[in-house]
Amino acid sequence: MRVAARIEELRRCSRRPALAPAPPGSVSLAMGEPDLPTPPPVIEAAAAALRRGDTHYADQQGLRKLRAELASRLPARPGPTWAAEDVLVTHGATAALAAVVLAMIGPGDRVVIPEPAYSLYADLVVLAGGTVDFVPLAPDLHWDLDALAAALPGAAMMLFSNPSNPTGIVHSRQELEALGGLLDGTGTLVVxxxxxxxxxxxxxxxxxxxxxxxLRDRTVYVQTFSKTYAMTGWRVGYLAGPREVVDAAAHVHRTCNGSLNTAVQYAALAALELPDSVVEAMADTYRRRREIVVAYLSGAPGLHLVPPEGAFYGFVRYDAGPPSEVVARELAERQVLVRAGAEYGPSGEGHIRISLAASTDDLRTGLERIVAHLGRARTESEGDRKMRNGDRCRHD
Incomplete structure (x- = not known):
């Protein structure tokens, strides 16, 4: 049987690997998934919902109580306050991103993605039939505003993460205000x-x-419970933004996904009621791990890290050697799993991404193996050069 042409294109262009658990003896620094447990009150809320019979379909846009609570936590804006109708609850942030891209992008529409960037973004644009316009970051991994100024005219959408996956950069208020200035008078949607x-x-x-x-009136805000509350497997995300965009995204989501698990939505409400100290304790764990990563990699010959400003990733550049997909395979053979930088866009080549969302012991072991393998000058073989210079999928 022949699959759809759009899927063939996605297979050709996508650099996203199919991930699996680490083999015995290996440590994984590849997964962007908290290793911390979901807080007990969240689990109890889901169990209580099941016991009382909340096992049926929910509102396809999300429980109104949950949407209203999420709306109340959005940054204040002049005029009408945020309402439940401005929020769509989705199957994780993945479904939120898919809903807005599929709702707003079609064949021929151009989407600007500053890169290196989370690889799902480009895949969704390809799936929608749009064109990806990758814009490299500045050397400090913040936005290159001159490059954005050249790329944005005529773009249907700009899509980014903040804090950034994979770079760990936090884009500043000044950067965001500059973006707003570049988009003045345009119809470009910001995600x-x-x-x-x-x-x-x-x-x-x-x-x-x-x-x-x-930016406020042109922005779709995408969020998830996965990272903040260690709820990756619960699959609760949401988006908020201009009412007409939310309505269009809701139409996509109910067509592709239907309503989110009802009991899980009550668990999400419980997560929102957790004391701030619970979230801060998790954040403190990642801060300590960040210090370990910076200490291990600072001064390691042949390795370079812009210290993460947020999120839980390190985007590590290596001086010499084969393409990042080869390096990732070599490291896997040495029993440490990482993500190849090329997955995140053309500028990601020559990098690997490591995740801080691993136990301290696994993090130290993995870093030792990375430094032992990459922390020195490398000689590139002819085969490596051919792979580096071989055909790449072009999005433009």
Whole structure:
């Protein structure tokens, strides 16, 4: 049987690997998944919902109580306050991103993605039939505003994460305000994926795109319970933004996904009621792990890290050697799993992404193996050069 042409294109272009558990003896620094347990009150809320019979379909846009609570926590705006109708509850942030891209992007529409960027973004644009316009970051991994100024005219959408996966960068208020200026007078939709909003390290402050006056009315805010509350397997995400965009995304979501598990939505309500100290304790764990990563990699010959400002990733550049997909395989053979930098866009080549969402012991073991393998000059073989210079899928 022949699959759809769009799927063939996605297979050709996608660099996203199919991930599996680490083999025995290996440690995984590849997964962007908290190793911490879901807080007990969240689990109890789900169990209580099941016991009282909340086992039927929910409102396809999400429980109204949950949507209203989420709306009340969005940054204030002039005029009408946020309402439940401005929020769509989804099957994780993945489904939120898919819903807005499929609702708003069609064949020929151009989407600007500053890169390196979370690899799902480009895949969704390809699936929608749009065109990806990758814009490389500046050397400090913040936005290159001149490059964005050249790319944005005529774009249907700009899509980014803040804090960033994979770089760990926190884009500043000044950057966001500059983006607003570049988009003045245009119809470009902004999609701001702020999944790691509670994971920001000392010396850095996160400003939501919804707090920027020049961006507020054109921004779709994407969020998830996965990272903040260690709820990856629960699959609770949501988006908020202009009512007409939310309505269109809701139509996509109910067509592809239907309503979210009812009991899980009550668990999400319980998560929102947790004391701030619970979330801060998790964030403190990642801060300590960040210090370990920076200490291991600072001064390691042949390795370079811009210290993460947020999220729980390190985007590590290596000086010499084969393409990042080869390096990832070599490291897997040495029993440490990482993600190849090329997965995240053309500028990601020559990097690997490591996750801090692993136990301290696994993190130390993995870093030791990475430094032992990459922390020295390498000679590139002819086969490696051919792979580096071989055909790449082009999105433009």
């Amino acid at each position: 701001s994926d702020e999944a790691y909003h509670r994971l920001v390290y000392p010396g850095h402050v996160l400003t939501s795109a919804l707090e920027i006056e020049s």
